[in-house]
Amino acid sequence: MVIDKSLEAMQQGIALQQSGQLAQAILSYQKALKLNAKNPLVLYFLGVALQETGKLEEAVNSYKKAVALNPDYVDAHYSLGNVFKARGELDSAVSSFQRVISIKPDFIKVHNSLGTVLQKQGKLKAAAASYQKTIALKADHFGAYYNLGNVRQEQGDLDAAVTSYKKAIAIKPKFAEAYTNLGAVLQFQNKLEEAIVSHKKAIELKPDFANAYYNLGTAQMDAGKYELAFFELQHAVTIEPNKSTYWNSLALCVEKITIDSYHQDLEQLFLRMLDQPIVLPKRVMGTITNMLFQHPNFISVLEFARTDDLENNLQEAITQLTQIPLFLKILELSPNQNLDGEMMLSGMRSAIINSWDERTDDPNRLLFCISLAHQCFINEYVYIETPQETFAVNKIIGEVERFLEEKRPIPPVLIAILGCYRPLYTFSWAKSLLEFSWPNKFLEVIKSQISEPLEEQAIRPTLPSMTTVENVTSMAVRDQYEDNPYPRWTKAGLGDEPKAVAQALKVYAIDLSNYKSPAQPRILIAGCGTGHQALQAASRYADSHILAVDLSLSSLSYALRKTKELQFNNIEYMQGDILELGSCGRDFDLIECRGVLHHLKEPLVGWQVLVDLLRKGGIMKIGLYSKIARRQVIAAREMISELGYDASRENIRQFRQELITMSRKPGSEVDSLVGSEDFFSLSDCRDLLFHVQEHQFTLPEIELILKDLGLQFLGFEINNNHTMSNFKELNQEKNSLVSLSRWHDFELQNPYTFGNMYEFWVKKI
Structure with a gap:
């Protein structure tokens, strides 16, 4: 009979598939379907074979035909959900998995799979519930405990994350991924020695585990063990040379080490x-x-x-x-x-x-x-x-x-x-x-x-103007920056994985609590200079539209050229004065203003303009000079004034030479100036020492300003792992990271903590 021949072809396909001969198996299933096109079992097995060969579109069609013939076909619905997940069609994957649950509520693995999709969608509470359902059905499901640990970590419930990872490890003692994720949470809790032990255990179990080497390296950086970190991070980039985050951490580590001899390798x-x-x-x-x-x-x-x-x-x-x-x-x-x-x-x-x-x-x-x-x-x-x-x-x-x-x-x-x-x-x-x-x-x-x-x-002549520039100080600042594009740069240092705002800021331990990331964030870069900050934002925040404003046409021209070169199309550049932006008719989910407000004649007036442009619940990054960290800069600016130097190129070169001569004398007090990276280019040095307008701040002053502006302090953006670890070690109480008084005490003891500037995030209440 025809049906018998169809079954025979299907069984032959199954045998071929089990032996790894997928192409021949697919031909056998297709032969079976020619004999009987309405066999959901054949369509299911064909879908599995197509999925294994990477033909996901064809696999979807085959599974869909199977469930059309048999609407309660659990395995077909489940496999269809997995293909949707692989293709990034998360809503469709959720629908398929939920259909499985409606047919067979005790189907264990579907709850775990549903959790992974919900987690990718950022629905962490629902994802946790799915993992907990998996565990309720199968108490020794190590994968569900591991995934639940990942969710708890994302939710900021670090103690619960540790508990989940430890349960996963208890069930599966050779679970390398659980060990290194456990180490990452311990690291965030500043339990650095425990974290290092956990990462090392992961490497012991899986010697080619690049992420464990990376995590171990970052933990050692947090502990101030930069030479050891350098060694581990080298392993990470050797195993996975295409992972940009590994190279970025290696560069951060290289910045902190001293190499006393030349090595060709x-x-x-x-x-x-x-x-x-x-x-x-x-x-x-x-x-x-x-x-x-x-x-x-x-x-x-x-x-x-x-x-x-x-x-x-x-x-x-x-x-x-x-x-x-x-x-x-x-x-x-x-x-x-x-x-x-x-x-x-x-x-x-x-x-x-x-x-x-x-x-x-x-x-x-x-x-x-x-x-x-x-x-x-x-x-x-x-x-x-x-x-x-x-x-x-x-x-x-x-x-x-x-x-x-x-x-x-x-x-x-x-x-x-x-x-x-x-x-x-x-x-x-x-x-x-x-x-x-x-x-x-x-x-x-x-x-x-x-x-x-x-x-x-x-x-330059094609750049649109958003506002007039009429303020006397603004015009003087603009003229300073028209001399050269500032800051001049060759590489943007861009990441390759744009994320939702909250996820992108996790790396800085910014406490966003109940903040909900906008789907398509509207972002203002106020004082964008040569576009480096705007490009970093464009590569950091997914689906964003960025307005980048600056006084200087020289800098904006440089920025637009670089942006075209890097093929970004979500940045709009315009000339404008921050003081006049209130009339622009726009509002923003996120504003970044780094190193700009302290060059205004009245910084708080400009800051208020930005606050008014920020939507309620929106967040803002601010960069301001520290009065404590810039003591030598303040002294040098006074010296420049006394000597009658102006900001001409020749005067900048001459004063630099005087500082270099001074630095070579015993007991020199200009070391932090001549050692600054800003000392070694003309525009950077002008900005460091010769700026036409500069204010400095202390953290107690900033705390009062934030209160007046209706802004909630969320945390500092600190790239130095060891600084953050030292602060945590000294300030273990809850909410210490968002206590400006605690940070002020820390800065008094460590006056160059904010040598570049205070860079911090705030939220509009």
């Missing part, structure tokens, strides 16, 4: 790290430079610089440095942050220009000059220039103009040397250089110093 690791989009080069520049200082080649060149003998040994110095690819790379990505390094680089620059007409065909000289041109452009020509160098610069300019007049090929090294002293786009003949054929590596200099700035100049 670390050079390769750092080269890979600097290629990661999430890693900010500025963060790791100091540690990498310190390691390179131990490189034999570096030691030789530094000795030439210290003995003022670079000109006599220039070719040897160039050869030595071009053999260190990591050094050339960091020069191209971020300003040098080391005074000895600055001495060497400025000395190399001087020696090269003083012999500019020698060996113009030397490939090593060109290679080094390319990297140095990038460095000088990035630091905005912050080095002192001697009259002899200025004379040589003018000679090179004349030589280049002769080449152009005579239509002769220009040696690229001449343009590279010139790019070490002047931004190339400022010359009237800059566009003509775009028509030449250049070596590939040199094209990067042409791009950064000519093509991109010219693109910004073209963007």
Whole structure:
């Protein structure tokens, strides 16, 4: 009979499927369906085979046909729900799983599966109920206890999370994932030694468990054991090199360690790290430079610089440095942050220009000059220039103009040397250089110093204005930032997993309690500068629309060029004054204003404008200078005023040189200034020491301001794990993290805790 042949084909398919021959099994099921198209069992098995081969759309169709023929077919409904889950169709998955429960309420695994989908949807209470139902049906279901622990952790009920993870481990003692998640909760509770033991147990059970190495590394960072953390985080990125969060934590760790000797394997690791989009080069520049200082080649060149003998040994110095690819790379990505390094680089620059007409065909000289041109452009020509160098610069300019007049090929090294002293786009003949054929590596200099700035100049007149800029202080601040795009950056350090607002802020231990993330958050970046903050927000918050406003057209042009380059389309840039934004006719779910309010003549007036733009229940990130942390800055600003320096480029360079000289004297009190990353570029130094308007605050003052503005303090955004751990150790009472008086006491004992600025989150009550 036909039915018998259909069953025979189905049984053959099952046998083939059990032996792993999925393609042949599918053919057998399809043959069975040709003989009897209305057999739900065949359709179910076909769906399973299609699902196993990754043909999810076809699997869905097969399962749907099966349940259409048999509406109470539990296995088909359950498998259909799993396919929907795999495809990210969460509402459909929930419907399928709930259908299973309506047919067979005691079907154990469906409750656990439903919980995982509800958890992904952010319905944590419902997810917990599903896991608890699973446990009620099967008391030793370790997976449900594990999942329940994950939910409790998300809900902030850390004690309950610990209990659930421990029950999962009791049932399944070799459950590595439960051990490392338990460790993560213990870590958040500041039980660091227990956390470290738990993570190590996970690694013991699963030696290739990248996430356990990552968690162990972050726990050791919290404990201030940065060298140990560095070792573990290396394991994590080696096992899973495509995980951006692992590289980001490795970079944070690298920032905190000192490497006393050169290691070739670390050079390769750092080269890979600097290629990661999430890693900010500025963060790791100091540690990498310190390691390179131990490189034999570096030691030789530094000795030439210290003995003022670079000109006599220039070719040897160039050869030595071009053999260190990591050094050339960091020069191209971020300003040098080391005074000895600055001495060497400025000395190399001087020696090269003083012999500019020698060996113009030397490939090593060109290679080094390319990297140095990038460095000088990035630091905005912050080095002192001697009259002899200025004379040589003018000679090179004349030589280049002769080449152009005579239509002769220009040696690229001449343009590279010139790019070490002047931004190339400022010359009237800059566009003509775009028509030449250049070596590939040199094209990067042409791009950064000519093509991109010219693109910004073209963007500038197209930028819309949101408000007028009429306030006298606002105009002075705007004029300061029109001189150079500020801050200039090469890499955005973007994450690759945008999340709902509440989930994105979990990493900072911000207490959002009953805050509900908006589905499509409207975000204002007030004072966006060159777009770095706006781009980070765009990559951090899922389904967001961002309005980014700034006074400076130079900065906004840079921001828009970078945004187009990175292919973000959810950021709107406009020129405007924060003081005038009240009339913009918009409101926002989230506002970020970092490092802006303290440059207003009346910071509280501007802050009130932002509060009025924030929706009720909305959240805001604020960055303000700390009066305690900026004591040396305040003293330096007073010195600048007494000496009569203005904010011209020459005066900034000259005052920097005075501070460098002072720093080398015994008992110097300017160490935090010359050690600041902001000291090593012209615009950063202007912003640090020469700003036309600056206010500083204390935490007691901020506490009173928040009360007046109707804002609830949610917590500081602190990237230093060890700082947070130290605070927790000293302040174990409930709600200490949101106590500004506790933080004030801590800052008094640790005055550089907020060296950059206070960065904190508040909620509109």
